[in-house]
Amino acid sequence: MTAPDLPIPKKVLILKPSSLGDVVSALPVLAGMKRTFPHAHIAWMVTPGCAPIIDGQVGLDEIILFDRRRFGRIGRSPGPTRDFITFCRDLRRRRFDWVIDLQGLFRSGFFARVTGATVRAGFADAREFAGIFYTHPITVQAEHTIARNIALVRELGIDADENDLTLTVTQEAHAFVESFMAEHNLAPDQYLLIAPGTRWATKLYPQRHWRKVVAELSREVPIVLTGSDAERELCDDLTGDNSKVLNMAGQTTLPQVVALIASAGAVVCCDSSANFIAPAVGTPFVTLIGPTRPERTGPIGPLGQAIVADIPCAGCLKRQCRHNTCMQLIKPEQVIAETQNAFNRRPPRRIFDRHDDEK
Numbered sequence: 001m002t003a004p005d006l007p008i009p010k011k012v013l014i015l016k017p018s019s020l021g022d023v024v025s026a027l028p029v030l031a032g033m034k035r036t037f038p039h040a041h042i043a044w045m046v047t048p049g050c051a052p053i054i055d056g057q058v059g060l061d062e063i064i065l066f067d068r069r070r071f072g073r074i075g076r077s078p079g080p081t082r083d084f085i086t087f088c089r090d091l092r093r094r095r096f097d098w099v100i101d102l103q104g105l106f107r108s109g110f111f112a113r114v115t116g117a118t119v120r121a122g123f124a125d126a127r128e129f130a131g132i133f134y135t136h137p138i139t140v141q142a143e144h145t146i147a148r149n150i151a152l153v154r155e156l157g158i159d160a161d162e163n164d165l166t167l168t169v170t171q172e173a174h175a176f177v178e179s180f181m182a183e184h185n186l187a188p189d190q191y192l193l194i195a196p197g198t199r200w201a202t203k204l205y206p207q208r209h210w211r212k213v214v215a216e217l218s219r220e221v222p223i224v225l226t227g228s229d230a231e232r233e234l235c236d237d238l239t240g241d242n243s244k245v246l247n248m249a250g251q252t253t254l255p256q257v258v259a260l261i262a263s264a265g266a267v268v269c270c271d272s273s274a275n276f277i278a279p280a281v282g283t284p285f286v287t288l289i290g291p292t293r294p295e296r297t298g299p300i301g302p303l304g305q306a307i308v309a310d311i312p313c314a315g316c317l318k319r320q321c322r323h324n325t326c327m328q329l330i331k332p333e334q335v336i337a338e339t340q341n342a343f344n345r346r347p348p349r350r351i352f353d354r355h356d357d358e359k
Contacts, residue, residue: 006119006156009037009097014044015111016102017066019199020254020273021297023050024280025146026102027057027167029153032160033100034059043096045111052254053277056170064091066111088114100156101130102149109133121156123148143295146276162300167280173259176252181263184222184246189346191222192339193264193283195274196238197231197249202291202321203270205330210238212332213268217339218244221265225249226257226274266342268335270327271297279303284342288335290326291316303347305338 012033016026023046033042043062044054051063066087074084091114099112101122109130112120121136131137140151150160181187196210214223222244225235229250239247252260261267261274262281269275269285271292278285284303292298293315294306308314309329316326 007097009040009119011041011094011096012037012043012098012100013064013094013096013112013115013117014042014100014102015108017045017068017108018047018050020050020053021276022103022145023053024165024167024273024276026149027054027280028146028160028162028164029100029102029149029158030054030057030059031164031166032150032153032158036157036159043094050254053167053258055255056168058166058168092116098156100153101126101134102152104130106130119156121152123152144300145297146300165276165280165300167258167262167277169259169262169281170255173253173255176256177259177263180260186222186224188263189265191224191264192217192343193224193226193261193267193274194238195226195267195269195272197227197234198270198272200271200291200319202319202324203272203289203327204324205270205288205327205335207234207237209328209330209332209335213335213339214238214245215242216332216336218242220340221343222246224260224264226252226260265346266339268339268342275299275304282347284345284347286335286338286342288327288330290314290324290330291318291321293317303342303345305342307334307338 016023041061043064044060045064045066047068048065051065054060070080071084074081096115096117098119099115099117101108101112104123104126106128113133120134121138122134124137124139138152138155140148142148142151153160198204225247227235227249232249235247235249239245258277261277261283264283267274267278267283267285270288275287279301286305287299289298289306289308294308298306307330309326311326311329314326
Protein backbone atom coordinates (compact mmCIF):
# COMPACT_ATOMS: atom_id res chain seq x y z
CA MET A 1 0.00 0.00 0.00
CA THR A 2 1.45 3.37 -0.99
CA ALA A 3 1.00 6.76 0.62
CA PRO A 4 -1.73 8.02 -1.76
CA ASP A 5 -3.90 5.08 -0.65
CA LEU A 6 -3.72 6.08 2.98
CA PRO A 7 -5.73 8.70 4.88
CA ILE A 8 -3.84 11.71 6.20
CA PRO A 9 -3.56 11.17 9.96
CA LYS A 10 -4.66 13.64 12.58
CA LYS A 11 -3.34 11.51 15.45
CA VAL A 12 -0.38 9.12 15.31
CA LEU A 13 0.95 6.69 17.90
CA ILE A 14 4.52 5.36 17.83
CA LEU A 15 5.01 2.08 19.67
CA LYS A 16 8.61 1.67 20.84
CA PRO A 17 8.45 1.24 24.62
CA SER A 18 12.02 0.07 25.35
CA SER A 19 15.00 -0.42 25.60
CA LEU A 20 16.79 2.93 25.79
CA GLY A 21 18.95 2.42 22.70
CA ASP A 22 15.96 1.13 20.74
CA VAL A 23 13.94 4.20 21.70
CA VAL A 24 16.68 6.52 20.45
CA SER A 25 16.94 4.50 17.23
CA ALA A 26 13.30 5.34 16.50
CA LEU A 27 13.80 9.12 16.54
CA PRO A 28 14.00 9.42 12.72
CA VAL A 29 10.44 8.10 12.57
CA LEU A 30 9.23 10.91 14.84
CA ALA A 31 11.08 13.58 12.87
CA GLY A 32 9.96 12.23 9.52
CA MET A 33 6.37 11.93 10.64
CA LYS A 34 6.27 15.51 11.90
CA ARG A 35 7.84 16.80 8.70
CA THR A 36 5.41 14.87 6.50
CA PHE A 37 2.34 15.66 8.62
CA PRO A 38 3.23 18.87 10.51
CA HIS A 39 -0.26 19.30 11.94
CA ALA A 40 -0.64 15.76 13.23
CA HIS A 41 -0.69 15.05 16.97
CA ILE A 42 2.11 12.55 17.60
CA ALA A 43 2.19 10.37 20.72
CA TRP A 44 4.77 7.80 21.82
CA MET A 45 4.13 4.82 24.10
CA VAL A 46 7.21 4.23 26.25
CA THR A 47 8.16 2.70 29.59
CA PRO A 48 8.68 5.08 32.54
CA GLY A 49 12.39 4.27 32.62
CA CYS A 50 12.89 5.36 29.00
CA ALA A 51 10.44 8.28 28.95
CA PRO A 52 12.91 10.98 30.09
CA ILE A 53 15.05 10.49 26.97
CA ILE A 54 12.22 11.73 24.72
CA ASP A 55 10.57 14.18 27.12
CA GLY A 56 10.92 17.59 25.48
CA GLN A 57 11.87 16.09 22.11
CA VAL A 58 11.07 18.42 19.22
CA GLY A 59 8.00 17.21 17.34
CA LEU A 60 6.59 15.01 20.10
CA ASP A 61 3.19 16.08 21.44
CA GLU A 62 2.43 13.39 24.01
CA ILE A 63 4.07 10.59 25.98
CA ILE A 64 1.94 7.60 27.01
CA LEU A 65 3.56 5.68 29.86
CA PHE A 66 3.43 1.90 29.68
CA ASP A 67 4.29 0.40 33.07
CA ARG A 68 5.58 -2.98 31.93
CA ARG A 69 6.45 -4.16 35.44
CA ARG A 70 3.01 -3.46 36.85
CA PHE A 71 1.15 -4.81 33.85
CA GLY A 72 3.30 -7.93 33.96
CA ARG A 73 1.13 -8.97 36.93
CA ILE A 74 -2.19 -8.92 35.06
CA GLY A 75 -4.24 -12.02 35.73
CA ARG A 76 -2.38 -12.59 39.00
CA SER A 77 -3.24 -9.41 40.88
CA PRO A 78 -6.61 -7.54 40.78
CA GLY A 79 -5.12 -4.02 40.88
CA PRO A 80 -2.79 -4.32 37.86
CA THR A 81 -5.50 -6.22 35.96
CA ARG A 82 -8.01 -3.40 36.48
CA ASP A 83 -5.40 -0.81 35.58
CA PHE A 84 -4.55 -2.67 32.39
CA ILE A 85 -8.18 -2.77 31.29
CA THR A 86 -8.47 0.96 32.00
CA PHE A 87 -5.25 1.59 30.08
CA CYS A 88 -6.58 -0.25 27.03
CA ARG A 89 -9.92 1.59 27.15
CA ASP A 90 -8.14 4.93 27.40
CA LEU A 91 -5.92 4.00 24.48
CA ARG A 92 -8.93 3.31 22.30
CA ARG A 93 -10.70 6.51 23.38
CA ARG A 94 -7.78 8.56 22.08
CA ARG A 95 -8.86 7.66 18.51
CA PHE A 96 -5.50 7.36 16.79
CA ASP A 97 -5.64 7.26 12.98
CA TRP A 98 -2.21 5.68 12.50
CA VAL A 99 -0.15 3.38 14.72
CA ILE A 100 3.47 2.58 13.88
CA ASP A 101 4.70 -0.50 15.76
CA LEU A 102 8.50 -0.47 15.78
CA GLN A 103 8.78 -2.99 18.64
CA GLY A 104 7.36 -5.94 16.74
CA LEU A 105 6.25 -8.12 19.66
CA PHE A 106 2.86 -9.62 20.51
CA ARG A 107 2.35 -7.01 23.24
CA SER A 108 2.99 -4.02 20.98
CA GLY A 109 0.94 -5.54 18.16
CA PHE A 110 -1.91 -6.07 20.61
CA PHE A 111 -1.80 -2.43 21.65
CA ALA A 112 -1.86 -1.40 18.00
CA ARG A 113 -5.06 -3.41 17.55
CA VAL A 114 -6.60 -2.04 20.75
CA THR A 115 -6.40 1.51 19.39
CA GLY A 116 -8.74 0.65 16.54
CA ALA A 117 -6.60 2.81 14.22
CA THR A 118 -7.34 2.63 10.50
CA VAL A 119 -3.64 2.20 9.72
CA ARG A 120 -1.65 -0.20 11.89
CA ALA A 121 1.79 -0.70 10.41
CA GLY A 122 4.67 -2.92 11.51
CA PHE A 123 7.37 -5.23 10.26
CA ALA A 124 6.18 -8.24 8.28
CA ASP A 125 8.76 -10.37 10.10
CA ALA A 126 7.68 -9.19 13.57
CA ARG A 127 8.10 -11.78 16.32
CA GLU A 128 5.50 -13.47 18.51
CA PHE A 129 2.84 -13.27 15.76
CA ALA A 130 2.54 -9.49 16.19
CA GLY A 131 1.79 -9.22 12.47
CA ILE A 132 -1.72 -10.58 12.92
CA PHE A 133 -2.69 -7.23 14.41
CA TYR A 134 -1.41 -5.09 11.50
CA THR A 135 -3.38 -3.70 8.59
CA HIS A 136 -0.05 -2.97 6.89
CA PRO A 137 2.67 -5.58 7.52
CA ILE A 138 5.69 -4.20 5.70
CA THR A 139 8.71 -6.11 4.41
CA VAL A 140 12.02 -4.24 4.63
CA GLN A 141 15.43 -5.33 3.37
CA ALA A 142 17.59 -3.14 5.62
CA GLU A 143 19.54 -4.78 8.47
CA HIS A 144 20.48 -1.95 10.82
CA THR A 145 17.80 -1.17 13.36
CA ILE A 146 17.75 2.53 12.45
CA ALA A 147 17.62 1.80 8.72
CA ARG A 148 14.81 -0.70 9.28
CA ASN A 149 12.70 1.87 11.13
CA ILE A 150 13.26 4.39 8.35
CA ALA A 151 12.51 1.87 5.59
CA LEU A 152 9.24 0.87 7.24
CA VAL A 153 7.78 4.37 7.42
CA ARG A 154 9.07 5.31 3.98
CA GLU A 155 6.80 2.60 2.60
CA LEU A 156 3.96 4.60 4.14
CA GLY A 157 5.10 7.78 2.41
CA ILE A 158 6.89 9.27 5.42
CA ASP A 159 9.86 11.50 4.62
CA ALA A 160 12.29 9.99 7.16
CA ASP A 161 16.06 10.04 6.85
CA GLU A 162 19.15 8.89 8.74
CA ASN A 163 19.98 12.56 9.39
CA ASP A 164 16.81 12.71 11.51
CA LEU A 165 18.62 10.86 14.30
CA THR A 166 18.74 13.89 16.58
CA LEU A 167 18.08 14.38 20.30
CA THR A 168 17.03 17.66 21.81
CA VAL A 169 19.13 18.81 24.77
CA THR A 170 16.76 20.42 27.27
CA GLN A 171 17.49 23.76 28.92
CA GLU A 172 17.58 22.13 32.36
CA ALA A 173 20.11 19.52 31.22
CA HIS A 174 22.17 22.19 29.49
CA ALA A 175 22.25 24.23 32.69
CA PHE A 176 23.30 21.16 34.68
CA VAL A 177 26.26 20.48 32.41
CA GLU A 178 27.36 24.12 32.42
CA SER A 179 27.36 24.04 36.23
CA PHE A 180 29.13 20.66 36.25
CA MET A 181 31.86 21.88 33.91
CA ALA A 182 32.38 25.05 35.90
CA GLU A 183 32.64 23.08 39.15
CA HIS A 184 35.26 20.71 37.74
CA ASN A 185 37.10 23.18 35.52
CA LEU A 186 36.06 21.48 32.28
CA ALA A 187 35.31 22.97 28.88
CA PRO A 188 32.98 21.78 26.09
CA ASP A 189 34.65 19.30 23.72
CA GLN A 190 37.64 19.09 26.06
CA TYR A 191 36.73 15.99 28.06
CA LEU A 192 36.15 12.35 27.19
CA LEU A 193 33.04 10.47 28.25
CA ILE A 194 33.22 6.73 28.89
CA ALA A 195 30.12 4.58 29.44
CA PRO A 196 31.55 1.18 30.45
CA GLY A 197 28.29 -0.50 31.43
CA THR A 198 25.75 -2.47 29.42
CA ARG A 199 22.78 -4.73 30.19
CA TRP A 200 24.31 -7.86 28.66
CA ALA A 201 27.19 -9.42 30.61
CA THR A 202 28.63 -10.67 27.31
CA LYS A 203 28.90 -7.11 25.95
CA LEU A 204 31.02 -5.89 28.88
CA TYR A 205 34.62 -4.97 28.17
CA PRO A 206 36.98 -6.54 30.76
CA GLN A 207 37.73 -4.27 33.71
CA ARG A 208 41.48 -4.86 33.41
CA HIS A 209 41.30 -3.51 29.85
CA TRP A 210 39.20 -0.53 30.89
CA ARG A 211 41.76 0.33 33.58
CA LYS A 212 44.51 0.54 30.98
CA VAL A 213 42.34 2.63 28.65
CA VAL A 214 41.28 5.06 31.40
CA ALA A 215 44.79 5.38 32.85
CA GLU A 216 46.35 6.16 29.48
CA LEU A 217 43.69 8.52 28.13
CA SER A 218 43.37 10.45 31.40
CA ARG A 219 46.97 11.57 30.94
CA GLU A 220 45.79 13.61 27.96
CA VAL A 221 42.21 14.71 28.81
CA PRO A 222 39.81 14.61 31.77
CA ILE A 223 37.41 11.66 31.74
CA VAL A 224 33.78 11.54 32.86
CA LEU A 225 32.29 8.11 33.61
CA THR A 226 28.53 7.63 33.31
CA GLY A 227 26.19 4.76 34.06
CA SER A 228 23.28 3.62 36.18
CA ASP A 229 23.34 3.42 39.95
CA ALA A 230 23.98 -0.32 39.62
CA GLU A 231 27.15 0.50 37.65
CA ARG A 232 28.57 2.91 40.20
CA GLU A 233 30.86 0.31 41.74
CA LEU A 234 32.14 -0.67 38.31
CA CYS A 235 32.98 2.98 37.63
CA ASP A 236 34.48 3.45 41.11
CA ASP A 237 36.97 0.74 40.24
CA LEU A 238 38.04 2.72 37.16
CA THR A 239 38.24 6.01 39.02
CA GLY A 240 40.54 5.01 41.86
CA ASP A 241 42.47 8.00 43.14
CA ASN A 242 42.86 9.54 39.67
CA SER A 243 41.80 13.18 40.01
CA LYS A 244 41.29 13.48 36.24
CA VAL A 245 38.55 10.83 36.25
CA LEU A 246 35.07 11.81 37.49
CA ASN A 247 32.54 9.11 38.33
CA MET A 248 28.98 10.32 37.63
CA ALA A 249 27.37 6.87 37.54
CA GLY A 250 24.04 6.91 39.33
CA GLN A 251 24.20 10.68 39.85
CA THR A 252 22.53 11.94 36.68
CA THR A 253 19.16 11.84 34.98
CA LEU A 254 18.83 10.62 31.41
CA PRO A 255 18.54 14.16 30.00
CA GLN A 256 21.69 15.10 31.93
CA VAL A 257 23.55 12.14 30.45
CA VAL A 258 22.44 13.26 26.99
CA ALA A 259 23.81 16.74 27.72
CA LEU A 260 27.10 15.33 29.05
CA ILE A 261 27.50 13.28 25.88
CA ALA A 262 26.60 16.28 23.72
CA SER A 263 29.28 18.39 25.36
CA ALA A 264 32.01 15.72 25.33
CA GLY A 265 34.87 15.69 22.87
CA ALA A 266 34.29 11.98 22.22
CA VAL A 267 32.52 8.96 23.69
CA VAL A 268 33.71 5.40 24.26
CA CYS A 269 31.16 2.69 25.05
CA CYS A 270 30.14 -0.90 24.60
CA ASP A 271 27.10 -1.69 22.46
CA SER A 272 24.72 0.27 24.68
CA SER A 273 22.45 3.32 24.55
CA ALA A 274 25.47 5.65 24.34
CA ASN A 275 26.16 4.11 20.92
CA PHE A 276 22.90 5.72 19.73
CA ILE A 277 22.88 8.87 21.84
CA ALA A 278 26.33 10.04 20.67
CA PRO A 279 25.45 10.33 16.95
CA ALA A 280 22.08 11.83 17.89
CA VAL A 281 23.86 14.80 19.53
CA GLY A 282 26.75 15.06 17.06
CA THR A 283 29.56 13.64 19.21
CA PRO A 284 32.29 11.35 17.77
CA PHE A 285 32.28 7.92 19.38
CA VAL A 286 33.92 4.51 19.53
CA THR A 287 31.87 1.37 20.18
CA LEU A 288 33.35 -1.92 21.38
CA ILE A 289 31.39 -4.81 19.87
CA GLY A 290 31.59 -8.52 20.61
CA PRO A 291 28.46 -10.71 20.75
CA THR A 292 26.28 -8.28 18.81
CA ARG A 293 26.53 -7.38 15.13
CA PRO A 294 27.70 -3.96 13.90
CA GLU A 295 25.54 -4.27 10.79
CA ARG A 296 22.49 -4.37 13.08
CA THR A 297 23.26 -2.12 16.04
CA GLY A 298 26.74 -0.72 15.42
CA PRO A 299 27.75 2.88 14.77
CA ILE A 300 25.83 4.69 12.08
CA GLY A 301 26.98 7.87 10.33
CA PRO A 302 30.45 9.39 9.88
CA LEU A 303 31.13 10.11 13.56
CA GLY A 304 31.22 6.52 14.79
CA GLN A 305 33.83 3.80 14.73
CA ALA A 306 33.30 0.16 15.74
CA ILE A 307 36.04 -2.06 17.14
CA VAL A 308 35.21 -5.72 16.58
CA ALA A 309 37.40 -8.66 17.59
CA ASP A 310 38.46 -10.96 14.75
CA ILE A 311 37.04 -14.23 16.03
CA PRO A 312 34.66 -16.70 14.31
CA CYS A 313 32.02 -16.63 17.04
CA ALA A 314 31.74 -12.83 17.13
CA GLY A 315 28.16 -11.68 16.61
CA CYS A 316 26.68 -14.78 18.25
CA LEU A 317 23.96 -12.67 19.94
CA LYS A 318 24.30 -14.72 23.13
CA ARG A 319 23.70 -13.14 26.53
CA GLN A 320 25.67 -15.82 28.31
CA CYS A 321 29.09 -17.18 27.42
CA ARG A 322 31.67 -19.30 29.24
CA HIS A 323 34.70 -17.44 27.87
CA ASN A 324 33.57 -14.08 26.37
CA THR A 325 36.63 -14.17 24.13
CA CYS A 326 35.24 -11.65 21.66
CA MET A 327 35.48 -8.81 24.19
CA GLN A 328 38.68 -10.13 25.77
CA LEU A 329 40.50 -9.90 22.42
CA ILE A 330 39.81 -6.21 21.86
CA LYS A 331 43.18 -4.71 22.74
CA PRO A 332 43.32 -1.64 24.99
CA GLU A 333 45.93 -0.13 22.69
CA GLN A 334 43.47 -0.21 19.81
CA VAL A 335 40.75 1.38 21.93
CA ILE A 336 43.16 4.14 22.99
CA ALA A 337 44.23 4.85 19.41
CA GLU A 338 40.69 4.90 18.01
CA THR A 339 39.53 7.15 20.87
CA GLN A 340 42.32 9.61 20.17
CA ASN A 341 41.27 9.65 16.50
CA ALA A 342 37.65 10.24 17.48
CA PHE A 343 38.64 13.08 19.79
CA ASN A 344 40.49 14.74 16.92
CA ARG A 345 37.52 14.61 14.53
CA ARG A 346 35.13 16.69 16.63
CA PRO A 347 32.72 18.50 14.30
CA PRO A 348 32.62 22.31 14.35
CA ARG A 349 28.83 22.49 14.74
CA ARG A 350 27.18 20.94 17.78
CA ILE A 351 23.56 20.11 18.56
CA PHE A 352 24.25 21.04 22.18
CA ASP A 353 22.73 24.49 21.69
CA ARG A 354 19.30 23.14 20.73
CA HIS A 355 16.87 23.53 23.63
CA ASP A 356 13.38 22.44 24.38
CA ASP A 357 12.06 25.97 23.81
CA GLU A 358 12.30 25.18 20.08
CA LYS A 359 9.45 22.73 20.47
